[in-house]
Amino acid sequence: MRHARLGWVFCAVLFLAACAGGREATFAPPPETGGSIAGASQPEIVTTTNPTLEVTLESSGRVALLAVYAKRLEADGATLRIWRTEDGAQVVLRDGVLIATRGLGNDMESADAAATVEAVRSQTPASGPHTLYVRTGDNSIAAINLACNTGRLGVEAIAMGDRASDAVHLQAVCTGSSYMIRNDYWVDPAESTVRKSRQWAGPELGYMRTRLLRE
């Protein structure tokens, strides 16, 4: 019958419409209020001695705790760390600057962030190009070319657990390819460690906040 045939088509339409959109990050639900960490398998901040990074994806609000998976000392003295969640998502930071993600979907495959890394290491204002290479749904890489001006916004006190310390707040304003991005870094002046940051991970992933809970 004609109606049955239309029914097929509507079902197909609804099916496809329902499939579209929606993305699950492999992150645990946010921790309960009150300061304790939800989930028995996650280490308590007070007692752990392992380096731990807390990462939040702003678009979905999900939070995860990551542990160091690998560490590399690079030729120019930068330290590359691969941080990993329990279910395999990875975040790669070079001296605290985001240069790659894995396992999140629409990942940032790599980045040319040399200027930003230099600015963070020396905590001085700088300008330079910052290019993100993002994976598309068609197995190819899209280059997002940005030009960043990193400025020093001053010294702020940031709380980490029950400690407070001073950090230099750097902000990189990046424009290009019809995007306007602000990346924030709170850098510990003593060792040039990025204690806290808010960085853009591409058009699909959006902004990512990191907090270094333990080095």
Place this chain on the structure above:
Amino acid sequence: MMRTFIRPTTVPPCGFPHLAATMKSVRFRELLCLLAIWWIALCAAPQIAVAQGQLPGQLPNTTSKPSLNFYGVPGLIDMPGGEALPDGQVAIGVSSFGGQTRTNFTFQFSPRITVSFRYVGVQDWNSGGFGTYRDRSFDFRYMLVREGRVVPAVSVGLQDFAGTGIYAGEYVVATKTLDRPFRLRGQVRLTTGLGWGRLGGLGGIGSPFGSDRPAFNPGDTGGEPATDQWFRGPVSPFGGIEWIVNNRLGLKAEYASDAYPAETSRGVFARESRLNFGAEYQFRPNLRIGAYWLYGSEFGVNFQLQFNPRTPAEPYRLAGPRPIILRPDQGANPAAYVTNWAKAQNAPMVIRDAMGRELAADGIRLDSISFTAIRVEARVFSDRYDNFAILVGRTARAMARIMPPSVEMFDIVLVEGGLALSKVTLSRTDLETVEFEANASQELLSRITIADASPQVGGPTARAGELYPRFRWALGPYIQPSFFDPDEPVRADFGISAVAYYRFGPGWLLAGELRHRLAGNIENGPRVSDSLLPRVRTDALLYARAADTAIERFFVSKQWKPGLNTYARVSVGYLEQMFGGVSAELLWKPATSRLGLGVEANFVRQRDFDQRFGFQDYKVATGYLSAYFDFGRGYFGQIDVGRYLAGDVGATVSVERQFANGWRVGGFFTMTDVSSAEFGEGSFDKGITVTIPISWFSGRPTRQSIRTVIRPVQRDGGARLNVSGRLYEQIRNGHLTDLRNDWGRVWE
């Protein structure tokens, strides 16, 4: 195939060849009026060029712009527009008014070429033996001019171009987008065009290319492109405005030139006016729904679904890889780089087991491994990854973790069904240094080489032990659809299917599929085949009726590589639903070549209708010479010349667009020495193929995909044996172009 219909003599012919002079000038005035509005709008409004494409580096998005008309192509309401869809876009539109429902499938084959396939049902036809008239049509559109700051988008289109179609028409149309004209919010799109044929029915202003538009021939089998008809007959202007108020709401008004002679004369609906109006709402990012008032007399609806295969429903996600272990610096640690480990008696076994474990954790199986102190070759295959770049990347990482530091060169051979497809060679140093550089995948691609793989691995080798025999089975539902029977446009059989694969040696396969039909209506079709040719395909009805439990296929096959660039296959058994016998194939295709050449020979007999172990008397020898060409950028072409199942001789031309994520959309047609009359309805075999990878929906790596072939009509001419395991399909993913297209995921 175009359904023929009888044209009543009371309907005046299309166009008005004897216009009075005054009427002619009215038509021209209307045309000038439309042009004037256009020009004023151009001058008065601030213009911002709206690029239909993407800004460089921007990701393709799944938008519903431009909106579709009732024919499923970019346009207004019943009239087409000048824009093209975003490259690669798939649009499905279902529209209905006055009892006429059109189901449209449109694909943007290239940035300028739009193709469309449509199925229409017209109720209350009540003529020529049809209560509801059903028809299928194909459209072809080409965008001549891309929209610019001043220049509108201009397209030329052939509507229902293959034969005596009810909607046959041609047009040239221009559309200009204006941003915030006269300080109205949103955008306004102005469309003006000229239409011939169906679109030249009202307000004709002359017949510039000849007034001879051949009348419909009721006895014609249809299906052939009517080149002597295109752009003939009177031409009429049409036009309209679309106001895109915001990103949810759009309003349309158009001045239509379609007289609907066939429908109005049969009382399907009454056409009172030339003006159509509508409002559309963007219900979801992909789904747009509109409500319209058409021709002064009918309400209509239009559901528009648009999506792009480049943007998956669920983004592909793979748990991150284990890190590559960097080797110690050679200058500081020369002792680590000793080479005598390779001479140890048990080295092959130890390395093989360690690599096997490492790869198994990633879902990759090791076929064999062969090495010297400085070079290692691993032959790998996977049941999990549809993307071979991931296979290469993960294997390279495993090698970097397992192999002793002295090994510098990695050769990764991709294997499929016992066939070595290609060899990727990379250096370990590159692997260690490039991973976190900018544009890492391109960097790596520039440092690797891809070459043919030798059929057998050489040198000291360790084979993985438990590879053969391998047995796999699956039980699941199946749907067998059957389309376009005029009494019942969609028929289907549902049931349970059990498949089993037994691989008992390299390249050997024993496979079988058993189907049990639970329910369905294919057997209820009343039309037994009236074919003049041997009934090689049109007895589907009898196959569906004969038995509920059937052996769909049951065969043994062997495939191997006779040489560096050649592949061979032999299959024996019950090869498909309707035929069984012997099939042999030889393919020449170097891994870095765009061209492939093949030859196939089949000796088959028609199977009994009950699809058990018996055969009927009809037997035939078929064979083809095939050429496969990779045009680049995802476009593939194929030509097969030879003898088909009904004994007819001819050629098949196929063109397909393949997206890197596995989506494939293409079309084919076959011309043989069978005349249109002998072939029957449709004149010649043609169809559309669509392949959708499951990973596009699930976001997880899997090699499963849905493949459909849609033919407007299934007849006996141009029928090919439906044997599984054709070589080109098996090997193409591992060769240069596909590997390059997949390379974005190599570091994943």
